[in-house]
Amino acid sequence: MIVRLAKHSGFCFGVRRAIQLAIEAADQGTPVFSLGELIHNPQYVLELQEKGIKVANSAAELHNSMVIVRSHGITKQEYMMLEEQGNTIVDATCPYVTKTHNLIRQANADGYPVVILGDALHPEVVGMRSFGNPDTIVVGPEETPPAQNAKRLCVISQTTQKLEHLNNLIRMLLPNVLELKVYNSICIATSLRQSSSACLAQDSDLMIVIGGRQSSNTKMLTKVCAQYCPTIQIETEEELQQLLPQGIERIGLAAGASTPETRILEVYNKILKINGEEDLATSIQNIPLFKEESC
Ligand code: SF4
Structure with missing residues (x-):
């Protein structure tokens, strides 16, 4: 049996940065709150709690505290409320997400109504929309946009969308506007995870995608891999015992941008143990990477 990891797997730059900023803030000894879970990974959120980083569900409940803004960002109204209530804000919004806020503001200032491509309920998109004006609309990846009266429009994407949907x-x-301004704000980290996982899936008998069930980028990876081979999505290695079919020769591993290295390592070692192997990996660097050139 061979087990290989997709070349681009696990924490992206924005998530890694947010966690680092949160840990540095917690190390100062004062209680730290993240507004919403710092990442969509329940086990890691518990580990962060042990380091002193608690989760608050709304800005309204935070007063005179140290508050981490997670990589998805928050709404303009939440920033204002946090400031008015005397909080110290550690802004860990991913710079690529902040860029979309600035682009939306600028487009409106230049007279372009904005169409956001994204999942309207996703916190990143809720945040993006708040930096627009009442004409700002969100169109989902499989949706048809409503009829437009405007002569010009600006399109900006949620960072995790697929280029195909844009x-x-x-x-x-x-066909319905004179002038269309498009910003390709799709983040390369997402597309790299999808393309490297798709390559690996084409050379595997089973793909195991590791990540939080609420993580939209993990769900997307599962969908991508499932186009090429049987695919299962798990949060932890404990789910593996029941799910791992017998007789599989080539197993591929992929992990979403909010999946910590420790979780990937645990899953890899669990597969080896189920396979009766004793020589386990001690770090993620020991896991063979799939060579994409062969794809
Ligand atoms: S996926 Fe990209 S935009 Fe989103 S947090 Fe990670 S690096 Fe930032």
């Missing part, structure tokens, strides 16, 4: 939206909007 192209579809542009194709639908273009």
